[in-house]
Amino acid sequence: MRTIDAATMTRMITDYGTVARLSGAPETMIGPDVIIDSRKATAGAFFVALPGESADGHDFVGAAYEQGAAAVMVTHPVDAEITQVIVNDTAAGLTSLARAVHACAREEGLRTVAITGSAGKTSTKDLTHQVLSAVGATVSPTGSYNNEIGTPLTVCRVGQNTDFLVAEMGSRAAGDIAHLCSIARPDVAMVCNVGSAHIGEFGSRENIARAKGEIYEALPTEGWAALNANDPLVAAMWQRTAAHRAAYRVGGQPVFDVPGVELEVHADGIVLDDLQRAGFTLVATQDDQVSSASVQLKVIGAHQVTNAAAAATAALCLGVDLQIVADALSNAVPRSPMRMEFHELANGAAVINDAYNANPDSMAAALRTLASMIADRRRTNPRARALAVVGDMLELGSDEVQLHRAMGELAAQLGIDEVWAIGDFAEVIADGAGERGRVTRVDRAAGSLQLDDGDVVLVKASRALGLERVANELVDREDTR
Template structure:
């Protein structure tokens, strides 16, 4: 974070400064990053004591002090007793506190001020990325390309909400040239709030699908929410839009910014052709700015080509030559942790762990990839769990995925968890299938079954929403066949 005095931070967050007994005062300078998890706090950092649905950050403020926090942002003033952990800390009362009405709002307010100051000094380009699928992969690709040009800050993991977004923004320094912010939402207005904190120079919209449909209330609401990314962009900004997605392409009429299309459509300015997906990634030709270059993109899954095109569109705007863009793409080995992550190898068994997120679109794409990369001498095995946050669409979409597994002639379907049972029922009701589907309530049961039945040269896809936790099953299988 940039250097700010305690007085400046208090003013930014609308809080009251309570100076510690260690001599810190209004003019004391703080420059450490912000944390909301006391386990992540390092010396010199700021701890925001948020109240969550399951716990209260104020209960862990003492842990933050013990870890070396230089400032506490709290909703009530804490005394020395509350800040002591297991043993009496002589310095427990030394740490200054800023008391605010609401810690999460204070986190966003501080991020807004830090970004505003760095932007005012010039040299910072902000890239905002949203979409129902592909945000993290695209963010990682853009970050890798931007790093070729200068110091870059990008969202860690999938930090893309009202907490993760500001935490990323607060890592910006005076020397940062590019901020790559993944911006997600589970309700209308959330992306607008994030873009208000860090107004993008480049706004990217990847897809509009049924991810989080249960929370949004339908595809049209999802469309309105995702369009918040480009709706307020100024004429000087760039909107990077998916020409192949009918909902995203409608957003061109909703923005004052310049529009750059990406996709497979002939009108796309950044386009791919000659796509050939296989077990070692995807080969295609990329066309942009009058140039055409061959690409071997090692990330599994034809659907990731669209993420590569979106990232390329951003990188070209930042000034990176197409040849360097291709070099970055060809150095990628995985989209991100637990996203089409290739594991295993013993006896020719390949485990593809893609169980960090799952929407109907990404589940469908995963099954198509599995069918494409199966070895001729081996079987395709889909280990699937529930797709969460689909609301009234849940039963319908699980049925559709079960039917798709059959129609793609996946050799075996292993369904895990009662929330995904409809997927299993859908598959076994498809009488023309000569494969089989089995169901297990627990991961341990599924693991034991797979360890007994997997054969040499089998290819296994493990896919579910994060809440279903099948990524851990994927890790176990990957280790077992390492």
């Protein structure tokens, strides 16, 4: 956010939907940072006091002031010598501020890419960020800052010189995506895929598709809908927008029709190295002109090819040159923590930390990556083992038992040597894995694993289980040795 005075900020918040009044000096200069954590206050920051289950932001106004904050947003006057913007609902006030910031930036040329999907949206967002950063100043969240608080905070990081905003958007109910798009109206929109994440809340994949597809309905007619032609539920979403249509696909997968495509992108000739990093040819067809460029990814997993094709499509929709796109994808690195983080250990073993979150689709992709990686390692080290420390996948509804058992079964089918299961569904996972299955606890998991040269261990579960503790302990233990 550009630095503005308190009177202007109060007016902006009111103009974009939340009645606000000012208590304090109207000439107070605020910005550029907008924060909700008093510990992150910087000189001039605007602290938004959000209520919480365990703490109320109003109790930390003084701390934010001491850290350098210039003003705060509160629901009632607070006894502190700081300029205060008073609203009935601070979350709504934050939303209104973000709408104002985005609208002003859009008038000055900001272009926004909005990304949602059941799996892969964070990785796609990170790749898109790095591609667009090659041609202009780009803002996007680190990690999954993708809800009704995270999206406004990300938008508020847009400054006067920002060229691109990449907004990741999550949903747990119908209307969530539409709400987030009302804050950051997209110029390019995409649904990465429709899977089983949050199916317990939506009830079916069709309901998930209806909710995710709201992102295309938010596009202006001059915008671009980037559609995954390998996913039938996404491909069918072309009917939900009057915007320009682009389709992307990965070779070797079924392709579903997207009528009226003006830009077609596909990844072909995919070859994986021993760390499961993909090399491929990126082909783009537009106005009957075909162009191609080579890509060699640094991120791990065959599933990253689809993410890369999606990121490429978004950039091409915005007019970025194909060779620049390919070079940026080849130089892109993991940007958000705990997502297929690869750690080669001093003793020759390796840890894949993918503990940020899990659903059936991302779990299957991670297990397949592990199996392929260990197959390559066994060419030079026949004793190398594939180990999986996995746990509960949350919000799966009535199919949760079946889906957890299927995860264990898939691990066994892929030849994973040992499956260490953690959480409420540990017994179910272990049962699916058969003789390979073991049950343990988070605080015992690292101690249960003795890693030898060539071994690779995958650590993955839904965020609530905190399995990054296992990955970190394994890395620290072996590197200390």
